Amino acid sequence: MLEKNPVIFIILAFVVIMIGTTVTMIAPFKWINGPNDRIAEVKPYTPLQQEGRDIYMREGCNNCHSQTVRTLAADVERYGYGGGYSKSGEFVYDRPHLWGSRRTGPDLAHIGLKYPDQKGMWHRKHMENPQSVVPASNMPAYAFLNEPLDTTYSERKMKLLKFPYSQADLDELKGKTEMDAIIAYMRKLGTDIPIKKAEAGQQASVSKNNPFSDLKAVKADALSIYAKDCASCHGDKREGTLGPALTGSSKTDAELFAIISKGIEANGMPSFGGSLDEQKIWKLVTLIKLGKQND
Amino acid sequence: MNAPTRYYDESVKGFITWSIIWGTVAVLIGILISLQLAWPQLNVAPYLTYGRLRPIHTNAAIFGWGIGSFIALFFYITQRLTKSPLWSPGLARVTLWLFNFAIASAAVTLALGINRTKEYAELEWPLALVVAVVWVLFSTNVFMTILKRKEEQMYISLWYIMATLVGVTVLYVVNNLGVPLHLFKSYSAFAGTNDANVQWWYGHNAVAMVLTTPPLAIFYYFLPKVTGNPIFSHRMGIIAFWSLIFMYLWTGAHHLLWTPVPDWIQTVAMAFSIMLIAPSWGAVFNGYLTMNGKWEQMKSNYLVKFLICGITFYGLQTIQGPMQAIRTFSAFIHYTDWVPGHVHMGALGWVSMVLFAAIYYAVAKMNDTEIYSVKLADTHFWLVLVGQLIYSITMWTAGVQQASMLLATNPDGSLHYSFMETMIAIFPYYKMRAASGFIYLAGLLVFIYNVYKTYQKGSSAESVRA
Numbered sequence: 101m102l103e104k105n106p107v108i109f110i111i112l113a114f115v116v117i118m119i120g121t122t123v124t125m126i127a128p129f130k131w132i133n134g135p136n137d138r139i140a141e142v143k144p145y146t147p148l149q150q151e152g153r154d155i156y157m158r159e160g161c162n163n164c165h166s167q168t169v170r171t172l173a174a175d176v177e178r179y180g181y182g183g184g185y186s187k188s189g190e191f192v193y194d195r196p197h198l199w200g201s202r203r204t205g206p207d208l209a210h211i212g213l214k215y216p217d218q219k220g221m222w223h224r225k226h227m228e229n230p231q232s233v234v235p236a237s238n239m240p241a242y243a244f245l246n247e248p249l250d251t252t253y254s255e256r257k258m259k260l261l262k263f264p265y266s267q268a269d270l271d272e273l274k275g276k277t278e279m280d281a282i283i284a285y286m287r288k289l290g291t292d293i294p295i296k297k298a299e300a301g302q303q304a305s306v307s308k309n310n311p312f313s314d315l316k317a318v319k320a321d322a323l324s325i326y327a328k329d330c331a332s333c334h335g336d337k338r339e340g341t342l343g344p345a346l347t348g349s350s351k352t353d354a355e356l357f358a359i360i361s362k363g364i365e366a367n368g369m370p371s372f373g374g375s376l377d378e379q380k381i382w383k384l385v386t387l388i389k390l391g392k393q394n395d
Numbered sequence: 396m397n398a399p400t401r402y403y404d405e406s407v408k409g410f411i412t413w414s415i416i417w418g419t420v421a422v423l424i425g426i427l428i429s430l431q432l433a434w435p436q437l438n439v440a441p442y443l444t445y446g447r448l449r450p451i452h453t454n455a456a457i458f459g460w461g462i463g464s465f466i467a468l469f470f471y472i473t474q475r476l477t478k479s480p481l482w483s484p485g486l487a488r489v490t491l492w493l494f495n496f497a498i499a500s501a502a503v504t505l506a507l508g509i510n511r512t513k514e515y516a517e518l519e520w521p522l523a524l525v526v527a528v529v530w531v532l533f534s535t536n537v538f539m540t541i542l543k544r545k546e547e548q549m550y551i552s553l554w555y556i557m558a559t560l561v562g563v564t565v566l567y568v569v570n571n572l573g574v575p576l577h578l579f580k581s582y583s584a585f586a587g588t589n590d591a592n593v594q595w596w597y598g599h600n601a602v603a604m605v606l607t608t609p610p611l612a613i614f615y616y617f618l619p620k621v622t623g624n625p626i627f628s629h630r631m632g633i634i635a636f637w638s639l640i641f642m643y644l645w646t647g648a649h650h651l652l653w654t655p656v657p658d659w660i661q662t663v664a665m666a667f668s669i670m671l672i673a674p675s676w677g678a679v680f681n682g683y684l685t686m687n688g689k690w691e692q693m694k695s696n697y698l699v700k701f702l703i704c705g706i707t708f709y710g711l712q713t714i715q716g717p718m719q720a721i722r723t724f725s726a727f728i729h730y731t732d733w734v735p736g737h738v739h740m741g742a743l744g745w746v747s748m749v750l751f752a753a754i755y756y757a758v759a760k761m762n763d764t765e766i767y768s769v770k771l772a773d774t775h776f777w778l779v780l781v782g783q784l785i786y787s788i789t790m791w792t793a794g795v796q797q798a799s800m801l802l803a804t805n806p807d808g809s810l811h812y813s814f815m816e817t818m819i820a821i822f823p824y825y826k827m828r829a830a831s832g833f834i835y836l837a838g839l840l841v842f843i844y845n846v847y848k849t850y851q852k853g854s855s856a857e858s859v860r861a
Binding site for chain 1: 431444445541548557565583584588591594645652806809813
């Protein structure tokens with residue numbers, strides 16, 4: 101009968117398709133983004149951040165960068181930056197979501213925690229010329245974002261998305277470039293989540309004394325780690341560029357260890373405790389303390 | 396015997412021509428972006444950067460080549476299975492114009508950075524509307540032809556065609572719901588986790604309703620035509636059909652394993668993905684068993700090679716897919732190049748192989764002639780096969796290598812490799828992948844030449860007859 105009546109057939113096909121659809125796509129609206137998902141600290145985007153987000157979308161950054169830290173140890177360690185894995189409540193203001201499906205570049209869900217510096221110097225240098233910061237990077241250059249930001253629709257966007265905004269927020273847009281906007285968005289990502297400071301500091305307290313006292317023994321290793329992780333901000337010869345010079349330091353070994361391991365939130369120094377083991381960090385400390393400029 | 400029905404094939408030919416053109420665009424852009432991933436200085440800001448080109452590649456491939464040739468072949472198959480002319484040739488002509496307008500505008504707007512960022516639903520709302528209109532016009536034409544059919548029994552292909560018509564409509568409309576800001580910008584109607592769940596319900600079922608049911612309709616029609624063997628089991632076809640369109644819709648969240656989407660949705664998606672092996676392989680077995688006792692045709696009939704190779708890749712694809720949908724395996728390979736390797740086995744191996752066979756057959760038939768050169772068709776076959784295999788194998792390898800490095804830890808639990816080190820390790824594979832694209836392109840060009848020559852042969856034969 102079915103094979104002879106196209107009208108009944110197509111209705112039945114529709115019904116069959118709608119069963120799975122109803123259970124896994126329609127019904128979840130009842131739970132997702134509900135009160136249980138809410139994180140009180142997560143705030144909507146400001147006009148400048150939303151403009152930045154729209155530029156992120158325009159340039160298709162989502163084609164290479166995901167925005168969800170999975171509940172996997174390696175994901176949390178690599179992309180959590182102290183903010184743990186991604187929770188549903190972090191995304192309630194994201195229309196659309198930008199979770200992505202491929203990581204040709206690193207996940208950016210919590211990138212604001214990695215580069216907290218106010219001026220976004222690292223991001224600016226990196227986006228203008230990615231290879232100047234990460235030499236082997238295959239990211240395109242986005243220097244063309246140094247153009248005045250079009251703010252024609254900024255206020256209307258806030259209204260449409262039902263985000264609160266003040267006149268001060270709108271005034272903030274004046275004289276801004278597209279680059280400023282996308283950096284403002286980068287700096288926002290992940291920073292609303294409450295972080296348990298004690299937990300983040302735990303890792304650094306394990307270390308005691310520098311096991312290395314002879315630079316010669318660790319120099320080759322230290323220089324290769326330096327070239328990979330530090331040179332982009334402190335210069336190829338440790339002469340200092342974005343970050344300060346690292347030839348000799350008045351800080352103690354333990355202080356240097358803590359800085360490398362935990363980072364300095366105020367001035368943009370990222371934390372390397374997640375990506376470098378203790379031995380490697382001590383080697384860097386030794387290089388900074390004992391190394392000369394021409395080493 | 397009754398007088399033969401006069402079929403309206405002008406729009407079939409039109410859609411075939413344009414789908415091949417858009418398919419070539421997709422491959423060319425694919426090659427360009429594969430080169431950009433290996434050599435970033437090839438990005439030309441702002442219009443020709445990877446982020447803007449990748450959606451053009453996927454849209455040209457799925458909507459231009461895929462949907463375009465499906466429309467052509469649905470028009471072709473439906474008329475012949477119903478023994479009726481197309482309901483409205485005029486509507487079909489309008490559909491072709493609108494279709495080309497939509498795809499061309501898609502390329503332009505995406506290069507300008509006008510996009511919704513939802514994968515495979517990037518087009519902004521005015522264009523999404525045009526796409527919806529194209530689909531409704533096309534669906535109406537096909538469905539009305541079926542309603543007015545002269546052959547009472549509806550063959551399996553027609554079921555898959557009808558499921559496609561209704562399925563794509565539901566998916567496309569829901570995932571495109573949004574609020575317009577102005578003509579070139581809108582925001583999704585859904586937020587965050589909800590939006591992700593809707594997107595991958597759409598994304599995965601686009602695979603079902605665009606990249607599975609249409610090629611299956613085409614496969615079920617052309618395999619018996621090409622080989623002269625009736626399909627092995629009608630009953631297996633029925634069971635496989637209904638279970639396929641039932642199960643697919645539950646599986647979208649396997650794209651979202653380990654994310655904030657509720658756990659139970661992920662688990663349900665994982666379970667249904669594994670169950671999907673059964674109906675998928677129902678079609679594969681139906682194909683294989685149809686060849687029972689006639690396997691020598693793999694050697695003697697060039698079209699059988701394309702079709703059987705295609706259904707074999709479908710079989711591999713529907714084993715690999717469910718494996719990827721398992722949490723542990725997904726944890727390993729998700730977000731790596733393994734996935735593009737998988738996708739391209741489906742797109743280049745399964746869908747395109749079946750389309751090549753169908754187009755060769757239909758073009759010769761419609762022009763009342765034989766293919767221009769079987770030898771060239773063989774060359775085409777081997778070039779696209781080798782190109783596709785190199786693509787997929789290099790990407791699987793790259794994916795496994797990068798995944799292993801990303802998960803490697805030191806004795807104290809810290810990560811062993813920086814993100815950049817994992818990328819440097821896979822750059823050599825990116826170069827091999829780009830090379831595979833050129834091989835595939837060479838095969839495609841041979842195909843285009845062969846089709847063009849077959850048309851020429853047909854029209855000269857026609858003038859002789861006249």
